[in-house]
Amino acid sequence: MQKGGISSAVIKRLPRYYRYLGELLKMGIVRISSKELSERMNVTASQIRQDLNNFGGFGQQGYGYNVEFLYNEIAKILGLDRTYNIIIIGAGNLGTAITNYTNFNKRGFLITKVFDSDKNLIGKKIGDMVIEDIAHLEDYTKENKVDIAAITVPKEVAMDVANRVVDCGIKAIWNFASVELRLPKSVVVETIHLSDSLMRLSYSIKNKSDRKA
Amino acid sequence: MQKGGISSAVIKRLPRYYRYLGELLKMGIVRISSKELSERMNVTASQIRQDLNNFGGFGQQGYGYNVEFLYNEIAKILGLDRTYNIIIIGAGNLGTAITNYTNFNKRGFLITKVFDSDKNLIGKKIGDMVIEDIAHLEDYTKENKVDIAAITVPKEVAMDVANRVVDCGIKAIWNFASVELRLPKSVVVETIHLSDSLMRLSYSIKNKSDRKA
DNA sequence: TAGATTGTTAATCGATTAACAATC
DNA sequence: TAGATTGTTAATCGATTAACAATC
Numbered sequence: 001m002q003k004g005g006i007s008s009a010v011i012k013r014l015p016r017y018y019r020y021l022g023e024l025l026k027m028g029i030v031r032i033s034s035k036e037l038s039e040r041m042n043v044t045a046s047q048i049r050q051d052l053n054n055f056g057g058f059g060q061q062g063y064g065y066n067v068e069f070l071y072n073e074i075a076k077i078l079g080l081d082r083t084y085n086i087i088i089i090g091a092g093n094l095g096t097a098i099t100n101y102t103n104f105n106k107r108g109f110l111i112t113k114v115f116d117s118d119k120n121l122i123g124k125k126i127g128d129m130v131i132e133d134i135a136h137l138e139d140y141t142k143e144n145k146v147d148i149a150a151i152t153v154p155k156e157v158a159m160d161v162a163n164r165v166v167d168c169g170i171k172a173i174w175n176f177a178s179v180e181l182r183l184p185k186s187v188v189v190e191t192i193h194l195s196d197s198l199m200r201l202s203y204s205i206k207n208k209s210d211r212k213a
Numbered sequence: 214m215q216k217g218g219i220s221s222a223v224i225k226r227l228p229r230y231y232r233y234l235g236e237l238l239k240m241g242i243v244r245i246s247s248k249e250l251s252e253r254m255n256v257t258a259s260q261i262r263q264d265l266n267n268f269g270g271f272g273q274q275g276y277g278y279n280v281e282f283l284y285n286e287i288a289k290i291l292g293l294d295r296t297y298n299i300i301i302i303g304a305g306n307l308g309t310a311i312t313n314y315t316n317f318n319k320r321g322f323l324i325t326k327v328f329d330s331d332k333n334l335i336g337k338k339i340g341d342m343v344i345e346d347i348a349h350l351e352d353y354t355k356e357n358k359v360d361i362a363a364i365t366v367p368k369e370v371a372m373d374v375a376n377r378v379v380d381c382g383i384k385a386i387w388n389f390a391s392v393e394l395r396l397p398k399s400v401v402v403e404t405i406h407l408s409d410s411l412m413r414l415s416y417s418i419k420n421k422s423d424r425k426a
Numbered sequence: 427t428a429g430a431t432t433g434t435t436a437a438t439c440g441a442t443t444a445a446c447a448a449t450c
Numbered sequence: 451t452a453g454a455t456t457g458t459t460a461a462t463c464g465a466t467t468a469a470c471a472a473t474c
């Protein structure tokens with residue numbers, strides 16, 4: 001199906017297409033042209049067609065795209081046509097927030113376990129999930145398939161936790177700690193950089209006037 | 214100082230430079246060349262020099278860059294040479310996590326008030342901060358300067374909250390809800406898209422092998 | 427002074443947009 | 451069939467990298 005390397009610019013746009021198509025679907029819209037979609041999304045029609053054609057021809061000349069079909073195709077491209085078992089490491093507010101966020105579950109991202117090292121938290125519940133001692137991480141991963149580890153621990157310990165996670169054979173990390181994790185290339189890392197985001201916001205506040213796309 | 218429009222690609226990199234320089238500073242490193250920094254950060258030296266020269270000549274031929282000076286200059290560029298009053302709207306786990314995250318305070322982002330609409334939360338405390346009834350938002354903003362509103366409410370009500378915030382005259386929004394906020398151009402919005410991030414991660418899991426920068 | 431490294435211009439590369447022939 | 455709109459090639463634009471003269 002898809003060729004060697006799709007540029008990351010394209011991949012960053014896919015979730016947004018997916019969201020918009022989901023909305024159209026909910027609204028009961030059956031077909032849409034790249035032009036119409038481009039107006040809603042504020043991108044060029046050309047870009048939409050180019051992006052999609054990296055993965056195949058999903059449309060039909062003279063008709064446009066079938067919303068439901070395209071929605072499902074993008075899901076497949078993004079790997080949303082399966083479920084993922086996620087463990088959360090760090091049961092603080094952020095870990096709790098993610099654990100409670102039901103929308104991920106709906107999309108097939110299943111929180112299967114929450115770990116922490118704090119004796120005051122271990123044994124407590126988040127929803128109906130009991131917080132597990134991080135000491136049991138290795139045992140747990142031996143007996144349970146884990147696709148993704150979300151790291152929501154303080155940045156001081158994030159690197160250690162990440163190394164442990166990798167030693168357990170987990171191949172994907174969703175990192176919320178404000179550090180650059182140096183890990184083997186075989187491990188996929190996606191980082192949420194809250195502080196970087198906040199700095200970009202303060203930059204934008206300062207430069208409100210002379211803005212660019 | 215800086216010209217018309219700095220490309221957003223450059224701006225996205227600035228916080229990362231800032232973080233690395235902060236680390237160098239902590240390590241007691243006084244000067245660094247673009248070449249050395251490029252090796253640490255895994256970018257090209259040329260890019261570092263180009264990026265910085267969008268804002269001015271901060272280095273010295275034959276010497277490189279003074280770490281502390283450059284660190285402070287980037288802080289100024291990013292608008293980190295002042296403080297920002299932030300209100301949090303939505304005292305759920307995510308709002309609580311942000312409120313408790315002391316690192317923002319250190320950088321001059323001061324959480325001055327937390328609002329919620331839930332009667333069970335109003336009056337409760339997050340640290341030493343009392344959760345305020347969202348009904349008092351308008352009164353509060355009349356009497357207190359607010360630079361940024363962080364929106365950590367469910368996506369169903371995020372747009373309404375955003376409109377209220379804008380009506381209060383707040384000019385910058387840090388949005389954690391998974392919706393595209395359509396707001397006047399005079400308002401700056403920075404969105405943290407958790408679900409988009411998770412989708413990119415699942416894409417990467419699927420396409421681990423054929424990766425590209 | 428000689429060596430190092432910047433600031434900056436020029437060359438290359440990649441991504442976006444425009445155009446249009448193919449085709450539903 | 452005529453009209454619409456895709457898929458795709460070509461043109462443009464912007465961002466990254468390379469090169470080097472300026473200069474500390």
